[in-house]
Amino acid sequence: xxxxxxxxxxxxxxxxxxxxxxxxxxxxxxxxxxxxxxxxxxxxxxxxxxxxxxxxxxxxxxxxxxxxxxxxxxxxxxxxxxxxxxxxxxxxxxxxxxxxxxxxxxxxxxxxxxxxxxxxxxxxxxxxxxxxxxxxxxxxxxxxxxxxxxxxxxxxxxxxxxxxxxxxxxxxxxxxxxxxxxxxxxxxxxxxxxxxxxxxxxxxxxxxxxxxxxxxxxxxxxxxxxxxxxxxxxxxxxxxxxxxxxxxxxxxxxxxxxxxxxxxxxxxxxxxxxxxxxxxxxxxxxxxxxxxxxxxxxxxxxxxxxxxxxxxxxxxxxxxxxxxxxxxxxxxxxxxxxxxxxxxxxxxxxxxxxxxxxxx
Amino acid sequence: xxxxxxxxxxxxxxxxxxxxxxxxxxxxxxxxxxxxxxxxxxxxxxxxxxxxxxxxxxxxxxxxxxxxxxxxxxxxxxxxxxxxxxxxxxxxxxxxxxxxxxxxxxxxxxxxxxxxxxxxxxxxxxxxxxxxxxxxxxxxxxxxxxxxxxxxxxxxxxxxxxxxxxxxxxxxxxxxxxxxxxxxxxxxxxxxxxxxxxxxxxxxxxxxxxxxxxxxxxxxxxxxxxxxxxxxxxxxxxxxxxxxxxxxxxxxxxxxxxxxxxxxxxxxxxxxxxxxxxxxxxxxxxxxxxxxxxxxxxxxxxxxxxxxxxxxxxxxxxxxxxxxxxxxxxxxxxxxxxxxxxxxxxxxxxxxxxxxxxxx
Numbered sequence: 006x007x008x009x010x011x012x013x014x015x016x017x018x019x020x021x022x023x024x025x026x027x028x029x030x031x032x033x034x035x036x037x038x039x040x041x042x043x044x045x046x047x048x049x050x051x052x053x054x055x056x057x058x059x060x061x062x063x064x065x066x067x068x069x070x071x072x073x074x075x076x077x078x079x080x081x082x083x084x085x086x087x088x089x090x091x092x093x094x095x096x097x098x099x100x101x102x103x104x105x106x107x108x109x110x111x112x113x114x115x116x117x118x119x120x121x122x123x124x125x126x127x128x129x130x131x132x133x134x135x136x137x138x139x140x141x142x143x144x145x146x147x148x149x150x151x152x153x154x155x156x157x158x159x160x161x162x163x164x165x166x167x168x169x170x171x172x173x174x175x176x177x178x179x180x181x182x183x184x185x186x187x188x189x190x191x192x193x194x195x196x197x198x199x200x201x202x203x204x205x206x207x208x209x210x211x212x213x214x215x216x217x218x219x220x221x222x223x224x225x226x227x228x229x230x231x232x233x234x235x236x237x238x239x240x241x242x243x244x245x246x247x248x249x250x251x252x253x254x255x256x257x258x259x260x261x262x263x264x265x266x267x268x269x270x271x272x273x274x275x276x277x278x279x280x281x282x283x284x285x286x287x288x289x290x291x292x293x294x295x296x297x298x299x300x301x302x303x304x305x306x307x308x309x310x311x312x313x314x315x316x317x318x319x320x321x322x323x324x325x326x327x328x329x330x331x332x333x334x335x336x337x338x339x340x341x342x343x344x345x346x347x348x349x350x351x352x353x354x355x356x357x358x359x360x361x362x363x364x365x
Numbered sequence: 366x367x368x369x370x371x372x373x374x375x376x377x378x379x380x381x382x383x384x385x386x387x388x389x390x391x392x393x394x395x396x397x398x399x400x401x402x403x404x405x406x407x408x409x410x411x412x413x414x415x416x417x418x419x420x421x422x423x424x425x426x427x428x429x430x431x432x433x434x435x436x437x438x439x440x441x442x443x444x445x446x447x448x449x450x451x452x453x454x455x456x457x458x459x460x461x462x463x464x465x466x467x468x469x470x471x472x473x474x475x476x477x478x479x480x481x482x483x484x485x486x487x488x489x490x491x492x493x494x495x496x497x498x499x500x501x502x503x504x505x506x507x508x509x510x511x512x513x514x515x516x517x518x519x520x521x522x523x524x525x526x527x528x529x530x531x532x533x534x535x536x537x538x539x540x541x542x543x544x545x546x547x548x549x550x551x552x553x554x555x556x557x558x559x560x561x562x563x564x565x566x567x568x569x570x571x572x573x574x575x576x577x578x579x580x581x582x583x584x585x586x587x588x589x590x591x592x593x594x595x596x597x598x599x600x601x602x603x604x605x606x607x608x609x610x611x612x613x614x615x616x617x618x619x620x621x622x623x624x625x626x627x628x629x630x631x632x633x634x635x636x637x638x639x640x641x642x643x644x645x646x647x648x649x650x651x652x653x654x655x656x657x658x659x660x661x662x663x664x665x666x667x668x669x670x671x672x673x674x675x676x677x678x679x680x681x682x683x684x685x686x687x688x689x690x691x692x693x694x695x696x697x698x699x700x701x702x703x704x705x706x707x708x709x710x711x712x713x714x715x716x717x718x719x720x721x722x723x724x725x
Contacts, residue, residue: 045405098415142415
C-alpha cells in the first residue's frame with residue numbers, strides 16, 4: 006500500500022498501535038508535543054545516531070526489519086558502554102515514495118523487537134517524506150546511578166584491558182554480502198532483455214556463513230556483559246563499545262584516560278568462521294578485528310586486583326593492559342614485534358562518525 | 366574547504382570547540398558514548414524532529430545559518446508547549462559532498478545562537494555522510510516540575526482559548542520566496558549560454574516584507590509567553606504549539622481533551638503585512654492563518670476565572686472558548702456563519718508530520 010493512500014494519521018496509528026510503556030520512568034509516551042519521563046535520583050544517558058541509505062546501509066542486502074533492529078541496538082550499545090540501562094527510544098524516519106506502508110511496518114517490527122528484548126519504551130519521533138532514499142535517526146535515553154556511570158576517561162596504569170565476544174565477524178559478513186551483491190549485479194548487467202533480467206534466479210551462497218551475516222545484519226548490544234560485570238561486583242574503570250574497530254576504540258580510551266596500552270594480537274578474540282572467511286578473501290584476520298568495526302562488543306578496563314574475577318567471566322577475554330602514556334598505544338604481534346596502533350576504522354574513509362561517539 | 370580534506374576528527378573539534386555547558390543538569394556533554402544529565406525531582410521532556418532537504422527546507426532561499434537556528438527553535442517550541450524549559454540538544458547532520466566545511470560552520474552558528482538565546486546545551490550528536498542532500502535530526506530534552514507539565518488533554522468546557530502572536534505570516538513568507546524562486550529559475554531557463562546564466566543579477570523583491578520572511582526563516586519559540594504565564598500565575602489547562610496551522614492544532618486539543626470549541630474568525634490574530642501579502646496573492650487571509658502553519662505560536666486554554674489575567678497579557682489574544690464535545694469544533698466567521706474546522710495543515714499533503722507531534 007502506498008503511504009499517501011493510507012494518510013499520515015492512519016500511518017502513525019498503525020505504527021504506534023499497542024505501545025505499552027514498560028518502564029515506570031515513562032510518564033507519557035507518544036501523543037503530545039513531547040514525551041514525559043521521570044528519573045528521580047539517577048543520571049540520564051542520551052545517545053543519538055543517524056543512518057543514511059547508501060552510506061550506512063544497503064537495502065539490496067539489508068532487510069528493513071533487520072535495519073530497524075540494528076538502528077535501535079547500536080544506540081542501546083552506547084548506553085551499556087556507559088554502564089547504564091536503556092529506557093526510552095525516539096525514532097525519526099524519512100522515506101521516499103518508493104517505500105510502501107508494509108516497508109515501514111517491517112522497519113518498526115524490527116525496532117519493536119529490539120525495544121522489547123531490552124525493555125525499552127518507544128516514546129516518540131517523527132515520520133516524514135524524503136526526496137531520495139531512507140534516513141533514520143534514533144535517540145535513546147538511559148539511566149544509571151551517578152556512582153555507576155563509567156566514562157572512557159577512567160583507565161589507569163596497570164589496569165587490565167578486556168573485550169567481550171569476538172571481533173571482525175561483522176566486517177567479514179559485510180564482505181560476503183558485498184561479494185554476492187557484485188555477482189548479482191553483474192548477472193543483471195549481462196542480461197540483455199528485461200525478460201532475461203527477470204529470469205535471473207540469484208541464490209547468494211551464504212551456507213555456513215550465517216553467523217557472520219547475523220553479526221553484521223543483526224548485532225546484539227551486550228547487556229549480558231554489563232549485567233555479568235555487576236553480578237560479579239566488577240566496576241570497570243573505563244568502557245567503550247566497539248563500533249569503529251578495536252584500534253580506534255583503544256585509542257579513544259587511551260587518549261581520554263591519558264594513558265598508553267599494550268594489547269596482544271594472539272589474545273584478540275576471533276570466531277572460527279571469521280578466520281575462515283578472512284583466509285578466503287586473503288585478508289589478515291587480525292587487521293579485520295582491529296579495524297573492521299560494527300562489532301558492538303564492549304571494551305573495558307578493570308583494576309589488576311579484579312584479575313581473577315574478570316578471568317572467570319564467560320565470553321570476556323583479557324587482551325592486554327594499560328601503561329603509562331609515554332609508552333604509547335602498542336600492539337604486540339604474534340611474532341613478538343610491536344607496532345603503534347592506528348585508527349583505521351572502516352568509517353574513517355567515509356567521513357562518518359556514526360560510531361557510537363557522542364559528538365556532533 | 367572540502368570536509369574530506371579536514372577529516373572527521375578535526376571537523377568535530379571545529380564544530381564543538383568552546384562548548385561550555387550552561388545548565389547544572391548537564392553533567393557531561395560531548396566526548397563519550399553518551400551525554401550524562403541529571404534531573405533530580407523533575408520530569409523530563411523529550412522531542413525530536415527530522416528535516417530533509419527538498420521536503421522541509423529549500424536551500425535556494427534558506428541560508429544554512431537560519432536552518433540551524435530554526436531546527437533548534439522548532440524543538441524548543443515543543444518543550445515550551447508542555448510548559449517546560451529546554452536544557453539539552455542533540456544534533457545529527459548528514460551532508461553530501463557538495464557541502465563544504467564552511468557550510469557546516471554556518472549551520473552550527475545558527476544552532477549555537479539558538480541554544481545560547483534559550484540557555485540550552487549542545488550535548489551530543491552525529492555527523493555523517495549522505496549520498497543526496499542534507500538531512501538534519503534534532504532531539505531536545507527539557508524539564509518541568511511534575512505539577513507544571515501541561516498536556517494537550519486538559520481543556521474543559523467553558524475554558525478560554527488563547528493564542529500568542531499572530532498567524533499566517535510564515536506561510537505568506539514562504540509564498541513570497543517561492544514566487545521569487547520561480548522568477549529566478551525562469552530567468553536561468555531563458556538564458557541560452559552559460560555566460561548569460563552567470564550574468565543574471567537576480568534581486569528578489571522583498572522590500573517591506575522582511576517580517577514575513579523572518580517569520581518563515583527564523584521563527585522564535587515563545588519562551589516569553591511561557592514565562593509571562595508563570596509570572597501572571599496562570600497555569601494553562603491545555604497547550605500546544607502551532608506548527609501545522611491553527612485548525613489542525615485546535616482539532617488536536619479538542620480530540621485529546623474530549624471537548625468541542627468555538628473560535629471566532631474576527632479574533633484570529635493577524636499582522637498587517639500578512640493581510641497585505643494575502644491580498645496580493647488573492648488568498649483568504651483567514652485561511653492562511655487557519656491552515657498555514659509554521660507559526661510556532663502557543664495555543665492554550667485557561668479556566669474562565671483567569672479571564673482578566675489572561676486578557677492583561679501582552680501579545681496574547683482570546684480567540685474563542687471550549688464547548689461540550691457534541692457541539693464539535695466550530696469556526697464562527699465574520700458574517701456569523703459557522704463551519705466545522707478541518708485539518709488542512711500545509712504538511713498534510715506531503716505525508717509529513719514534522720509538526721511538533723511527538724509521534725513516530
